[in-house]
Amino acid sequence: MQKSSLQIFFFSGLLFISFFLSCDNTLKPIDTDFGIYAVYGALDLNKETNFIRVRDLNQPFTEDATREIDAEVTLENLESGFSEVFQDRREFFQGVYQHNFEVEQIIEPNTEYRLTVTRSDGASVVLNTNTPSKPEPLAEPLNQDCYTPIDITFDPVYSGSIVFFIEYVAAELPPPVRQGRYIIQNEDNPGGALVYTFTPVDIMKLTPQTGGKYRCTDLLVPEFNIVYRHFSEGFYEKFVEGRFNVLESTQRFGSFYADTLTIPIDDSRVCPPDCLTKQPKKEDNE
Incomplete structure (x- = not known):
């Protein structure tokens, strides 16, 4: 998959778990105290395909250590009960491997979704989002x-x-x-x-x-x-301008x-509402 195909709009965004993460290689390589996975993802209601990036916080942030990831990623629609396990679309980026899980289900408005990332030993991270309603303005x-x-x-x-x-x-x-x-x-x-x-x-x-x-x-x-x-x-933070790149953005899940x-608009030249009150009074010639 081309890197450009992983770019999606949102103000465009992503989720970090438990503590602040950066997107460059200064990310703390081992984190046994604060979490299992870093999860980054934005579910765009207008798109048929979204991506969720997952990082293992307990592996060194190096090329060899990031080549594979021990993670199963599932998204469940809590209204309908529909659940899906996603495929990993691995990309090599800035000297490490990024693991981007492809979401190909339609995201419904005003619906609660649960994202679960599970390790082979049963340890997991669970995140929920309530999608916005989608009224016609x-x-x-x-x-x-x-x-x-x-x-x-x-x-x-x-x-x-x-x-x-x-x-x-x-x-x-x-x-x-x-x-x-x-x-x-x-x-x-x-x-x-x-x-x-x-x-x-x-x-x-x-x-x-x-x-x-x-x-x-x-x-x-x-x-x-x-x-x-x-x-x-x-x-909404950091989403309003620019594109969202799942390989680079570091925000949170939503x-x-x-x-x-x-x-x-009628762009005709008109008198402002107060212009009549500002007209000079005519002299009484009678």
Whole structure:
């Protein structure tokens, strides 16, 4: 398998067990006190294939010692009871062998999964993740002017975080202009609607290198794109930018998906809401 085929999105991510790990060869080679395996993986709900990397913490971190791994990796859907044992896709990377277990089952939203890594003597590491719900986002109103607030609604949302940028194409600036990151969570009403409200003119005023003077008339394309990722609980850190490479990333086990919501805007020149109140009074000629 080509190394590039192991790359997946998420803000893209991974799991370390019991203590902080680094991805380079300075990883502590022996760890009998803190764990059995280091497990790194992100289950992307939009992909048919995901990868979970496993390291044996009780073997030296060298080429010879990492050639083989004593590990059986199983993922169980706790809602349906479906369980699968994965094949090891071994890769030689930065002087050692990485063991990447290929997940080829569809990951369901709002579902608890259990990952189990078991050694031949029965010792194991067990990790759970509750996948995010996958609601169809709704933006309203559409095709309104620069001064009309827009509500973006995700319904339902349980645990986890929705992390997003607002992107647009503006005159005389490299596309796209990106504002954010914005993070919203549904801590007070799990299972209910999660709503974020923004006003286009406030976003345009933040456009860099413009001194706060840009308005919707400066859009080259009359729309905003909400580029978002929805993460399982506690899993959004270090995922928002760039790609996730299972061979290099060192984070922790969890789940997410990525999507984009496009919101059309009326970019006609309009008078701001307070402009009428600022008009000079006409003299009474009668």
